[in-house]
Amino acid sequence: MSYKEQAGSVTPSAGYDAFMPRMRLSVPRGDPPSFISCVLFSVLILFFPFFYVFYFILSPHLMDILFYFI
Known part of the structure; x- marks a missing residue:
């Protein structure tokens, strides 16, 4: 019995994904940050x-x- 027959119909990465799911970058909903906020953050x-x-x-x-100002 080969490895594929033992494993059944699974993708090669299924075992890896079970323990470490692939990180998906979430696309932010709404407007992108403005230029001013980017500049302020970097400063x-x-x-x-x-x-x-x-x-x-x-x-x-x-x-x-x-105390000088008070």
Whole structure:
């Protein structure tokens, strides 16, 4: 008895798909993201480390700056 007769009428990838289904990219419904939102998102990703560094530089002075405006 050959392997195909034992397996029956299954596709070669059926066993693999049972454990690891194929990932399908879901097409977003509705409008694609606008150009402005793409730019804002990329700027946020690019400059986030700099904001993080600035926060650590300014953190001793944050309360002083806050009380200056109050």
